[in-house]
Amino acid sequence: MRRVLCAFFAVAAGLTAVAGTATAEPGQRVACPDDKPGYVRCLTSYTPAVRGLADVPSGWGATDLAAAYRLPAGGGADTLVAISIAYDAPNLESDLNTYRAQFGLPACTTANGCFRKVNQRGDATPLPAFQSGWAIESTLDVSMVSAACPSCRILVVEADNPSLENMAATEETAVRLGAKVVSNSYGARETGAALALSKSYTHAGATIVASSGDSGFTAASYPAVLSSVVAVGGTTLTRDEGTARGWSETVWQGSGSGCSAYVAKPRWQKDKNCGKRTVADVAAVAETLALYVTDVGGWITVDGTSASAPFVAGLYGRTGHLGKPGDLYGRTGFFDVVTGNNDPRFNGDKCGGDYLCVAKPGYDAPTGLGTPDGVAAF
Template sequence: MARFFGTGPGEDTAGAPAGRRWRVPAEPAGAVRSVVGLAPGPRAVPMFRALPGQPQLVYTPVELGKLYAFPEGTDGTGQVLAVVTVTGGWRREDMDAYFAQLALRTPDIRTVEVAGARNAPGPVGEPPSPADIEAVLDLQVAGALAPGATLVNYFAPNTDTGIVEALRAAVHATPTPTAISLSWGSSERSASPDFVAALEDVFQDAAALGVTVCAAAGDAGSGNEEDDGGAHVNHPASSPHVLAVGGTTLVADPDSGTIHSETVWNAGSARATGGGVSEVFALPAWQERAGVPHRYGTEETGRGVPDVAADADGGTGYQILINGQTAFVGGTSPATPLWAALVCRLAEALGRPLGLLPPLLYQDVVPGRVPQGFRDVVAGDNGAYAAAPGWDPTTGLGSPDGTALLGVLSGRTAPDTTR
């Protein structure tokens, strides 16, 4: 259960009695790049964490948007935000009730079912499954923070082939999405080379088409649920063609908009932000000046993860609604659609898509300096790696100051990313 659903014993579902809240803290060889679909078993693990009991703090996505200074006068109008869901499902009545609670109209949510997958939530009278929680969580966070955007939910089976097909469908859809949110993944070590290569083809297409792909950095600290004592990063967040999203613990007053503290999310090895140095992908040229360290315990270099971060602690979690009940969820899962929604609002304000975003964000980054457009997170660790001024392998460049980031991006153009 822990391997496939990201939960431990007794944590795989969130339940509450009726009327009460859930609290869930050869010849063609040269033309063949990869072959997927031969590996058995599930491929992706949801990147949320549920905590039993009452969270210390809880925020609605709207409150987080204010705390992170999402640009005023924007709501994602004219943008398409695609969410790729691996199994699970959601109900329209939950969406209507949730957005009504937030004094928002229900966003335009469309579904695309790929490779036999369906929007198939479990029975209302039973506790929601991890897959259902993930499906609901992603849409409610994205829709609350970019209510003017069109949300397109791609359902995929939990197989190599299904996931690749769903992502390809999303990237090549008409109209082209502004952002794609991926709140799932697995350790690089469990991803087959063919699967990695197939996804890279799709991610490169996304970059060429101006699509920003956001992926969760993982919820199991620097070890990423590997039992060898080493440090390992999450895939597809480790791809240099995605924006990798890590997690923080945010203590703030949403009424006043005051952030009291923000630290690396680490509530134990099974509840901590992922991050580190890739074993698969080389250090990208645009990240060379960020001060990415050698991979823990080695002299090897690689792509540094994550790029950015946002609140992910279940103890300072996100309020959602599923099966008619309020729930509280953390993890890099909700942090990922938060960033995808911000991308949509930035694109709306700029009048252009952002595309492959990391090279833009790293243009003026140097080790030890607070990045422009970000709140630098300098306290805490995820196991093997500690926070530090500037970029680090726990929260990347930091959490967003959306308004400041808009100003930064308005003066930047995309660099050559072919290296």
């Protein structure tokens, strides 16, 4: 009965909240407008820069993340990690390098061969129009990849607009240009039309990573719901000097989770109360990240699984390993997140206190198998 009820509530939630819609706190702004049918939206909310404070970072930076997730010394492998994004961010390269310099990371520029930006056809020009919210998103993506993998090269593939077809085209272009990891920080509720493009997110020679969504427990988010994609949820990170790790995590309340209405249960998922694909697979920090964006005044703080997905993508880049979501199940190398829920309005009642929206020991949908403990799992 619980399995039926959870499936019912997952579908019902999708009728009132499109999977992937960010839930901004007071004082925050949602970066991207609500998606319309046939389009996706980016999954970021941000606190605007405050006059007099925008010249210094606030929130977790790259050095904090390296400590919290016990990343090894050194930059990692020289892997090409691609960002699938919509619209152009004219200041992307300079903003990325402001971030990297702030946290002691080496420069990543067009001149040194680390950074490249192209349109959805793979050409340097013409680039798409500018859209400020998506520019925040792309800046977050490249910054989080950098935090996880300072030595990775970065390819940014910009779609003309965030239609399902154009975003799928960026995926194909990224792999064609040599990307071994592709990060997708956007989502839309899964539909038959969206799933018809699933082949663009299935590549034998590349790891595909996507944000699980920012609306908590609701209808599953596409493309994270695809069984070929590593779906990444979000956590709230806190310093905790009383533990051996020195940090603790709980479920970020916006972390997307849900049961697919279409995608068959992968053989590697063994959870009981979702008859089809369950989102998410793993998680990482998704709240209070420091980010430098010229277009909104300098240093801001951002939230969203748009941060956690590119961070995990960067970990795959750091190891240089090819990864599929099923490879993660049964592996060690995760911090188990056992507190919090992503159904704050009902305190977990929407799923009956079930693992689909409440953190539990072992696998739970908001944080999957847990968060990275080093890079062993990737």
